[in-house]
Amino acid sequence: MSTIERNNSTENQRVAIVGTLANTMLGFRGELIRDLVASGHTVFAFAIDYTPATEQEIRAMGATPVSYRMGQLSTNPLSDIKAMLQLYRLFKQRGITLSYCYFSKPAIYGTLAAKLAGVPMRIAKIEGLGRVFTQHPDGDKFKKRILRRIMAALFRISLPHAHKVLVLNEGDKQDLQSFSTKMPEPTVLGGIGVCLKRYPFRPPVTAPVRFIFVGRLLPEKGVRYFVEAAKALKTRYPDTEFILVGAPDNKPGAINKAELDQLVCEQVVTWPGPVEDVAPWLARSSVFVLPTYYREGVPRSTQEALAMGRPVITTRMPGCRKTVREGANGYLIEPHDQAGLERAMLEFIRNPDLIPAMGVESYRLAKERFDVRKINQSIMKTIGVNVAPIASENEMPDPANDWHAKVQTSVK
Structure with a gap:
């Protein structure tokens, strides 16, 4: 049985979600953590700046916070290699069976660390190519052009070691494919999603605009x-x-x-x-x-x-x-x-x-x-982990329909 076939089984996984800032982990990855935990998986949330308060919030979700060191904007290769080796040790210590590394640097170095550690299922998620690939109206400086080439080379080295590459838009998919023809074909998710209960519909203000x-x-x-x-x-x-x-x-x-x-x-x-x-x-x-x-x-x-x-x-x-x-x-x-x-x-x-x-x-x-419940289920099925039944937030009453009907009636 192949590695991917083993991980497509109904066995629960020991999942490493590897990002950078703790607040981003809580705010943008919190729903995915909860859904993974609800589906029976053991989740380790890796971030570089945990405080006692943010660690407690992660634990309240049912996951284990794990601190590591990585410079977000560092261009020091020795520092990045140290971060990769630290992640390798942490993956081995915790018996990680699935790595889910998001943002460019964690996706690059976390995926390589997972490969070295023998993690059976490795996911790299690129949520936008970021500042290095942003073109300025006045042209890009020489240093930035060099950094862009370095990042492209790092993607070319690391992404072929991922079993799945996830992106949010077609433009990123095309760019990543231009860097490397050996990596898995990226899956376009279309967004990380938003909790419709956390951001509920509210009638917009029209006076003043x-x-x-x-x-x-x-x-x-x-x-x-x-x-x-x-x-x-x-x-x-x-x-x-x-x-x-x-x-x-x-x-x-x-x-x-x-x-x-x-x-x-x-x-x-x-x-x-x-x-x-x-x-x-x-x-x-x-x-x-x-x-x-x-x-x-x-x-x-x-x-x-x-x-x-x-x-x-x-x-x-x-x-x-x-x-x-x-x-x-x-x-x-x-x-x-x-x-x-x-x-x-x-x-x-x-x-x-x-x-x-x-x-x-x-x-x-x-x-x-952009319903986060639907997107999380899609992610979990794509990466081959069992999914507990989770009600889509589309099943909630639709406040916009009733409100819009009242507006149309009043206009008539």
Whole structure:
């Protein structure tokens, strides 16, 4: 019997989920951990920055937290090799039978470590190619071009040792296949999914029209295009509001705290400061805007906005296209198209009646494509582990239908 056949059996697995930050493990991988545990698997959650509090949260999910060392942005090969060897030892010590390594560096070095440790089933998940593969409008510096070649070489070395490669969009699949013809054909998942109970539908606000940006305040995420649109439109439509939700950053080109304070002082944007829960801010918004040119997987922030019933304006980047049905739940623009962004926002300012119907379409799209319960079941079947019956959140009552029917009746 082959390795994959053994792991497609009904035996419970000892699963290593290997990521980077503990908060990401909790926020974006929490539902998968719970579903694996509910299906009878033993789960070890690997992160680089556990605190006693985050360790306790992982244990409350039924998993075991495991700390290891890996520099997120390090380009030191010796440091990365040390991280790989540490993961090798940890996999051996815990008798791991399935490794599930997500994000680029864990996928590269975690997969190689799992191969060395003889882990029977090795999964590499690439959730967007990230900053190294993001092309800037002014061209890329020499150092970045070199880093891109190094990352491509590392993918070429590591991914052939994975039994399954998972990606979130077709663009990443094509790029990875261009790096290596020997790796397994990537499976396109379409998103990591969102808990529809955690981000429930809420009727969008239409008076005043409020645009919201949620994400890191980095130039690649398009935050400066959002701010420039706010400046231009606020002078003509002073009642329109623009909300920035995200932490300031001191990286070159990012929006720092001093600039944020100035924008707030000038009443260009509302900035609530760092928030742990974005749901209340999405609930008080009208339209979600993400003019990104970053090499996203499928932005989790957009999935959350869809689930809560917000029309979306975003770009035709590989990770964003599937979050918008043009004209039905929002608008797609080209990356770096400032005029196109402002035209799309003007459509909602001048025609606020578009917002309710488009919000309902967003919610329906979230139920169809981004229900985390359905996606987790798909992942678990793809990687060959037994799955306990888990009710899809599509079985919940649909609040959007009743609300939309009332809106249509009142309009008539």
